[in-house]
Amino acid sequence: MADLLDPRNDFVFKRIFGSEENKDVLLVFLNRTFAESGDPPLTEIVLLNPYTNKDAPLDKQSIFDIWAKTAAGKLINIEMQLFNKYDIEKRTLYYWSKRYSSQLQEGQSYKELKKCVTINILNYSFISNDRYHNIFHLREDHTGLELSDDIEVHFMELSKLDAQSVPIVGGLINWLLFLKGADKSNWEVLQMNEPTLKKAMDTLEFLSQDQEARRLYEARQKYLHDEASMIEWATEKGLAQGEQKKALEIAQNMLSLGIDVSVIVKASGLTESEVKALKN
Template sequence: MRELLDPKNDFVFKRIFGSEENKDVLLAFLNRTFADSGDAPLTEIVIMNPYTDKDAPLDKQSIFDIWARTNEGKLINVEMQLFNKYDIEKRTLYYWSRRFSSQLQEGQSYRELKKCVTINILNYAFIPNTRYHNVYHLREDETGLELTDDIEVHFIELTKLSDQSVPVEGGLVNWLLFLKGADKSTWEVLQMNEPTLKKAMTTLEFLSMNEEARMRYEARQKFLHDEASALEWATEKGLKQGMEQGMEKGMEKGMEKGMEKGMEKGMEQGRLEVARNMLAKGLELGVIAELTGFSVEELKKLNA
């Protein structure tokens, strides 16, 4: 049998969890995710942007997130992040707010707004603790009193899982080990713990044998690697130049105050350099805006 595709690739992930025929797989995964944080299980979901064969990995309009809605109207967004794009917390809040506010039509009451849940599955460490599943809500600092239940953000970090930690009972960790790429020799135990995983595994095996799916996977994988490399190169170069210029300005102005001002100016110059490098690499304006803090209009002027 050919080598299995990586289920962390967002294209493959959506094929497994975001297609109509695998809606039961998504429901089982979501219920284990919510159970892990103490929430009640869902009985039914609607996939709002199901995968279709028209989705192309290199089409910039394609969305490989999964959007779902419960019977009660709760909105759920599941996103797989293979590489660190930085500022994930701000990016998460930005897209959460767009999803939350987009519910309201003209003339509708704020009471119509439903809870929005974001689930970020990360292939890198982000939260400074050892927990692989962290859940955030909006609560008062001292008393822990919840202001509203409408915001819920999950960060699931696959890199915090041990490859040897195959559980002996059902639960979220079984799904995460599958996503992380657990050795196939453990699959039997994982699917015994979580029977619906068998369908996810069968789907992955089918995709791995399918030439068209493999071609799309490899195209998407190349795009993701190129994007990550371009971002890393642009960031490193920009920061290095910013630090160097900041040091020069600081030395010219002398002592601590001059160094501080020079560093600030140098860092700003570095930020400009990062943006220019990203523009030169052809990254989307929206992505550059998220990563650098410049507005799209400012980037257009910079690119003129």
């Protein structure tokens, strides 16, 4: 049997959770998610951008997020992030605001706006606590009074599941362990806890044995790796440029105070020739 594809790859994730055939899988996953924020279970969802064969891994027009709407009109966006793109909190608020504001047509009342929920599933740590599932709302700092229920943001960090043992009860953690790549020897227990997981697992196994799906997966995986490498390179370059600028400012200030060049070299990290060039 071929090795299993990684369900954290957004192309694979959407095939499992964002297709019309697997809408029941998505519904259970969402209900386990919203149970942890105290919401009543959903009975029906509509996929706004279901997976189709036109979703090409390298096509910039393809959207591998999952967009859904509940019977009450609540909008849900689920995004899988295999690599850290940085500024995820700003990126989240930016795209949340676009989804929220796009609901209104010209002349419509603000009362028409429905709640928007963003669910970020991260393959890295971001929130500075030990919780693998953090939920954010818009509340007053001192009293906890909610200003509006229209914004809800979830961060699920798979990296924080390392110390978690396989649970003995149902719930969201079973789904996250599956996504993280739980050993197949634990699948039976996860299925017992969450029966609908079997359909997700069957879909993953089918995709892993399908030659065309594997080709598309590998193309997407390469694209994600290349994108992550470029972001990391740009970030490191930006930091290096920032450090150089700071060192030059320190040296310039020390020169203005008449401090000896040898001392400035040690303090700033610049070379003697760089400091002398500033002096001249």
